[in-house]
Amino acid sequence: MSKKIAVFPGSFDPITLGHRAIVNKAYDLFDEIVVAIGENSSKKHYFSLEERKQHLEAVFAGKDKVTIATYSGLTTDYCKSIGATYLIRGLRDGKDFEYEKSIAIMNSQLKNGVETMFFMTDAEYSAINSYIVRDILKHGGDASAFLPNEVLKLL
Numbered sequence: 001m002s003k004k005i006a007v008f009p010g011s012f013d014p015i016t017l018g019h020r021a022i023v024n025k026a027y028d029l030f031d032e033i034v035v036a037i038g039e040n041s042s043k044k045h046y047f048s049l050e051e052r053k054q055h056l057e058a059v060f061a062g063k064d065k066v067t068i069a070t071y072s073g074l075t076t077d078y079c080k081s082i083g084a085t086y087l088i089r090g091l092r093d094g095k096d097f098e099y100e101k102s103i104a105i106m107n108s109q110l111k112n113g114v115e116t117m118f119f120m121t122d123a124e125y126s127a128i129n130s131y132i133v134r135d136i137l138k139h140g141g142d143a144s145a146f147l148p149n150e151v152l153k154l155l
């Protein structure tokens with residue numbers, strides 16, 4: 001049987017406790033989870049690609065089935081190129097749902113063989129947003145309630 005590979009794509013600028021919890025929820029369902037940073041040249045990032053990759057590698061160091069990658073271009077093309085047939089996305093609220101719904105349906109209409117699986121965030125992480133974390137960090141605030149310890153150590 002072929003390996004069941006899932007891609008969890010995102011900016012991870014930076015990875016938060018919310019992202020980590022989504023990977024943990026999905027962990028037992030797949031043979032491999034590729035946490036993949038999408039390189040989007042038109043988007044300005046707070047942490048460099050290399051820093052974000054380092055954060056992810058530190059957070060998932062103990063998880064055998066998790067690998068970290070970067071990609072550019074269409075997410076579904078990337079999935080195809082590595083033989084992944086599932087996409088993982090996290091949902092915090094109705095806004096996430098509305099946004100993700102259109103992308104998932106359009107992807108499925110493209111018949112590219114990639115199915116999106118959604119995982120509901122835990123209540124305690126439902127307000128965590130990388131954008132707000134970046135704002136806190138930019139202004140020298142304390143973001144330790146929102147970030148994994150491995151990331152805090154690297155800041």
Ligand code: ADP
Nearest residue numbers: 009010011012018019089090091096121125128
């Ligand atoms: P993007 O730039 O594509 O939105 P993000 O890095 O912000 O990428 O998020 C990647 C995925 O993680 C998305 O599916 C997003 O909904 C999910 N996510 C972000 N924050 C949380 C959270 N606190 N709890 C659960 N899922 C989350």
